[in-house]
Amino acid sequence: MLLRLFLMLLIAVPAQAETVTATRTIRANAIITDTDVVLSAVAVPNGYQRLADVVGQEARVVLYPGRPVLLDDIGPPALITRNQIVQVHFRGNGLEIVTEGRALERGAIGDLLRIMNLSSRATLFGQVQKDGTILVRQ
Template identity: 90%
Template sequence: MMLRFFLIVLLSLPAQAETVTATRTIRAHAIIADTDVALSTMAVPNGYQRLVDVVGQEARVVLYPGRPILVDDIGPPALVTRNQIVQVHFRGNGLEIVTEGRALERGAIGDLLRIMNLSSRATLFGQVQDDGTILVRQ
């Protein structure tokens, strides 16, 4: 009888959720290392529950110690920085043109960036590829 009571009490207790928090101040655009984060026993709806999901990502905003790391606070590391000269690939209708451009924004793989074609001075939008080039499609 006592065992049943003990099991009922254990099952009725709420489960403790863990959330990833910063252990030190992490500046924006810094890569998060495993020593920068820890698990804390608090429940945050938009927070990360696993350290693996956070380590290696780039902070988009300043992260303060003891505060939970939210989904919008981090992202993949940027491959292209603002004002960087990048190789631009134009593809459309079976034609490919390769030229140089200047990135007008920072971006990671898959981000859509504004770039300026250096030869024509035209502003274009292109997607960052995994090798750091920008792909413009029509």
């Protein structure tokens, strides 16, 4: 009997879903702070439901006030900017080479970036590491 009553209460009370929305216009490449977003009582399928998931992330596109923050709209902050000189580590077949390169695009930890080796002018692809270096594997 108690189980039936409990199930009826669950069915009668709809779950409240909230979505994170922007409070002001946030430009692309800006870091989102806790004053930039609030929870609104609208359920959006591709939106964030927790403020903690959004605060500290970087806007990938312009976020407008009152609109929900979608999963593809934000990401981790970029460590590498375009044209920045970075340290490149090449590892392959038991060999490690460290040189300098120029980043040809922006990137965050784990992103695959195009870089240009400054000495050979060759274009390479490498993964951004936590310390801001680029790891090129063969």
